[in-house]
Amino acid sequence: MSKQLQRAGDRLRVALVTGACSGIGRALALRLGSLGYELILVSNRPAELAAAAQEIGAAHSVAVHTIASDLARPEAAEELYQSVLGKDLQVDILVSNAGFFFFGEAVDAALPRANAMLQLHVVTPSLLCTCFGRDMRERGRGHVLIVSSISAWRDFPGISYYGASKKYLRGFARSLRSEMGVYGVNVTCLAPGPTATNLYDPEVVPVKRAKRLGIMMDAATVAEAGLRAMFAGRAEHIPGLLARAMTLLSVLVPQWAIDLLRRRAPWLPKRGGSP
Numbered sequence: 001m002s003k004q005l006q007r008a009g010d011r012l013r014v015a016l017v018t019g020a021c022s023g024i025g026r027a028l029a030l031r032l033g034s035l036g037y038e039l040i041l042v043s044n045r046p047a048e049l050a051a052a053a054q055e056i057g058a059a060h061s062v063a064v065h066t067i068a069s070d071l072a073r074p075e076a077a078e079e080l081y082q083s084v085l086g087k088d089l090q091v092d093i094l095v096s097n098a099g100f101f102f103f104g105e106a107v108d109a110a111l112p113r114a115n116a117m118l119q120l121h122v123v124t125p126s127l128l129c130t131c132f133g134r135d136m137r138e139r140g141r142g143h144v145l146i147v148s149s150i151s152a153w154r155d156f157p158g159i160s161y162y163g164a165s166k167k168y169l170r171g172f173a174r175s176l177r178s179e180m181g182v183y184g185v186n187v188t189c190l191a192p193g194p195t196a197t198n199l200y201d202p203e204v205v206p207v208k209r210a211k212r213l214g215i216m217m218d219a220a221t222v223a224e225a226g227l228r229a230m231f232a233g234r235a236e237h238i239p240g241l242l243a244r245a246m247t248l249l250s251v252l253v254p255q256w257a258i259d260l261l262r263r264r265a266p267w268l269p270k271r272g273g274s275p
């Protein structure tokens with residue numbers, strides 16, 4: 001049996017989780033709460049955020065703060081940093097998890113949606129790492145967990161914006177890790193495979209069935225594996241054997257096979273957005 005996940009000492013007290021009101025982020029927050037961390041939960045929808053905070057606070061008797069913010073805005077990271085300072089809190093564990101997904105050819109993307117994805121997956125996480133990471137470096141301790149995806153390992157048609165932004169996050173996490181390691185701050189990249197959450201439109205992706213068949217993992221398992229990797233100081237982690245096998249396969253498969261699949265597979269989006 002694997003060892004029980006434990007708190008990383010008493011010097012780290014506060015964890016901030018973005019995208020904490022559902023899916024993997026909510027599961028990460030719940031687990032961090034169970035380990036006794038005071039929490040700052042951030043996401044876009046105030047009512048869902050309040051519900052998550054209520055659930056976690058009641059389950060684990062920890063202080064839970066909420067900050068509702070649309071993180072897909074250029075000024076979001078700076079605003080969030082200032083709100084945290086305003087609450088007189090210092091972040092010891094930064095979990096950058098908020099994200100969304102869409103299928104479709106890049107040239108069909110609605111510009112505001114594409115822009116939001118780049119802000120949410122690229123700009124805001126990077127700037128949050130700069131703001132909170134600077135303070136962690138000053139204190140000589142802390143953890144940063146950056147949620148990327150197995151799609152960061154290969155370029156796939158139909159997810160140009162998503163895949164490339166997750167690739168950016170993986171690269172950013174790696175270089176940040178080597179910068180911060182010398183100051184005693186750990187940076188881990190969590191790269192989930194298919195996970196049963198609200199990320200996917202259930203009309204398009206049969207999430208429940210995929211979970212039943214074991215193709216999709218549940219968010220709690222992914223969160224547990226991610227925190228385990230983070231507290232162990234690992235550089236990156238792909239939870240689950242199937243996701244690891246999918247990643248290996250995606251690296252090995254020749255480009256012509258991906259192009260052929262892109263032309264033939266009925267479920268891949270084509271011109272105009274529909275499969």
Ligand SMILES: NC(=O)c1ccc[n+]([C@@H]2O[C@H](COP(=O)([O-])OP(=O)(O)OC[C@H]3O[C@@H](n4cnc5c(N)ncnc54)[C@H](OP(=O)(O)O)[C@@H]3O)[C@@H](O)[C@H]2O)c1
Nearest residue numbers: 019021023024043044045071098099149194195197198199
């Ligand atoms: N599910 C998978 O198969 C999978 C695989 C690989 C990687 N991931 C990554 O895992 C992360 C979590 O996704 P999930 O699967 O848990 O999906 P999810 O249940 O849809 O959770 C996404 C979270 O991000 C938040 N969010 C989205 N847009 C936001 C915005 N503009 N401002 C602030 N918060 C925003 C959402 O909050 P609101 O609802 O309040 O907007 C929600 O809490 C994402 O980065 C995703 O790319 C997921």
